[in-house]
Amino acid sequence: MxxxxxxxxxxxxxxxxxxxxxxxxxxxxxxxxxxxxxxxxxxxxxxxxxxxxxxxxxxxxxxxxxxxxxxxxxxxxxxxxxxxxxxxxxxxxxxxxxxxxxxxxxxxxxxxxxxxxxxxxxxxxxxxxxxxxxxxxxxxxxxxxRPRPPPARPSALPWVTLGAGALSLGVAVTLGALAWDAREDAENDPAHSTATASLALAEDLALGANILYVIGGALALGGAIWGVIDLASSDLGEHAEARLRIGPGLARLDILW
The missing domain is CATH 1.25.40.10 (Tetratricopeptide repeat domain)
Incomplete structure (x- = not known):
């Protein structure tokens, strides 16, 4: 100093x-x-x-x-x-x-x-x-x-896809049940011609059920993942929690707000 x-x-x-x-x-x-x-x-x-x-x-x-x-x-x-x-x-x-x-x-x-x-x-x-x-x-x-941009809202498309997948799975379950009934009819029918027709119907129904199981499962899983990602990237994602549970015979998505 x-x-x-x-x-x-x-x-x-x-x-x-x-x-x-x-x-x-x-x-x-x-x-x-x-x-x-x-x-x-x-x-x-x-x-x-x-x-x-x-x-x-x-x-x-x-x-x-x-x-x-x-x-x-x-x-x-x-x-x-x-x-x-x-x-x-x-x-x-x-x-x-x-x-x-x-x-x-x-x-x-x-x-x-x-x-x-x-x-x-x-x-x-x-x-x-x-x-x-x-x-x-x-x-x-x-x-x-500076004014903030309007908050981003989650898209409805993922949930539409998930719903389509769930609907496909529901139809697949129905076709599977019909295929099972047709196969039982074929096994119990003493007439060869009608038994053969019932068996062919059961196979067609089973094939349709399997196809819908694959398509419905893919749509449901893809829609769920897409929805979770979209939700997390939106402003609502700060206050929401999504839980996807997959297990034997079970696929469940829980969203907690």
């Missing part, structure tokens, strides 16, 4: 030895009259003590404490160098708005300081950071306020 001197601040230079800082602080500002010196010596000494405490706190990483000490010192002595050190401390804490304000006020109070060019460069950089931060905040605000 910078040191208090009669000539001002030399920014970003190594801190001078402690004794040099003390000597410089005791000499800063125009020499007061004897009466004024008696009135202000207490405040001046207190400001000096606070300045030194702040410098030590800053070097030890207690930056918040350094800020508080520098602010108290500013109430006693309006030295521009205190503003510079405050700005450095604010930057360390990431409080760039306050750092910028302190740098700008320092330039007002110390217009002819030897480090003015470096500080003006820092002021420009801080203004750019603040502008970028505000632009990002505005973009995030607009993104939050």
């Amino acid at each position: 910078a040191s208090m001197t009669r000539a001002g601040v030399r920014p970003y230079l190594p801190r001078p030895p402690l004794t040099s800082v003390l000597t410089a602080l005791l000499l800063f500002g125009p020499g007061p009259t004897r009466a004024a010196a008696q009135e202000t010596s207490g405040d001046e000494q207190r400001a000096l003590d606070l300045f030194m405490e702040a410098e030590q706190a800053y070097e030890e990483g207690e930056v918040e404490r350094a800020v508080a000490l520098l602010q108290e010192a500013r109430t006693l002595r309006r030295e521009p160098v205190l503003l510079y050190n405050l700005a450095r401390a604010y930057e360390t804490l990431g409080r760039i708005d306050e750092a910028l304000a302190a740098y700008e006020q320092y330039l007002v109070e110390e217009p002819d300081g030897s480090g003015r060019g470096a500080i003006e460069t820092r002021v420009t950089a801080l203004r750019r950071q603040i502008a970028e931060r505000e632009a990002l905040a505005e973009a995030e605000r607009l993104a939050r306020e």
